[in-house]
Amino acid sequence: MTRLALHSRLIPGTEDAYEVEHARVWPELITVMNQAGIHDWTIWRSGRDLFHLVECDDYEAAVAQLANDPVDQRWQQHMSQYVESFAQNPDGLAGQSLRHVWTMSEQTG
Template sequence: MTRLALHSRLIPGTEEAYELEHARVWPELITVMNQAGIHDWSIWRSGRDLFHLVECDDYEAAVAQLSNDPIDRRWQDHMSQFVESFAKNPDGAGGQALRHVWTMSEQTS
């Protein structure tokens, strides 16, 4: 399993609405994410900055599978009113993953 971090930014003034949208994500979206090999997805917010931790089998394969899914497409279209952009990293998975620097458990193993 792979863990990776993503960074996105909210459109100014949408912070509270974004959190309300995530109070209960569509159950059918969670189903298609699981089917694509995404086991967990957590989001933290600091101001307009969002930090995501994704646990999945293969992030690039999951994104490719979800790009053709009508439920995910509908979610992405809906969320585009809140999210300004995802940070780009040419070295990261799918061009979005933040560069991994350190994990305590990996050092102590």
Template structure:
């Protein structure tokens, strides 16, 4: 399993609504995310900036599988009221560049 980080940004004024929506994410969404190969997903917020930590074997394959899922499509449409979108890196990718992990250094 690997971990990767993503960065997205909220639409101004939607911070509290976004957090309310995530107080309990739809159980059927969690089911389809797990079926797509996502083991865990955490989100932290700083102002309008969201930082996501995703744990899965193959993120690109999971995203491709979710793209055709009606539950995920409904969730993405629903959340588009709050999120501007995911940040793009200089190379056009969405994942943040990994810099350092303490446990990896300690071996």
């Protein structure tokens, strides 16, 4: 299983509305995300900055599968009114994941 972090930024003034949208994400979206191999997705917010932790089988494969899914396409279109952009990282999975620096549980001795 892969665990990775993403960073996105909200359009100014949409912070509260974004949180309302995520109070209960569409159940059909969760279904297609699970079918794509995404097991969990957590989002934290600091001001306009969003930090995502994604746990999945294969993020690049999941992104490719979801790109052709009508439910995910509808969700992405809907959320585009709130999300300004995702940070790009040419070295990251699917060009988005943040560079991993350290994990306490992975440090030995």
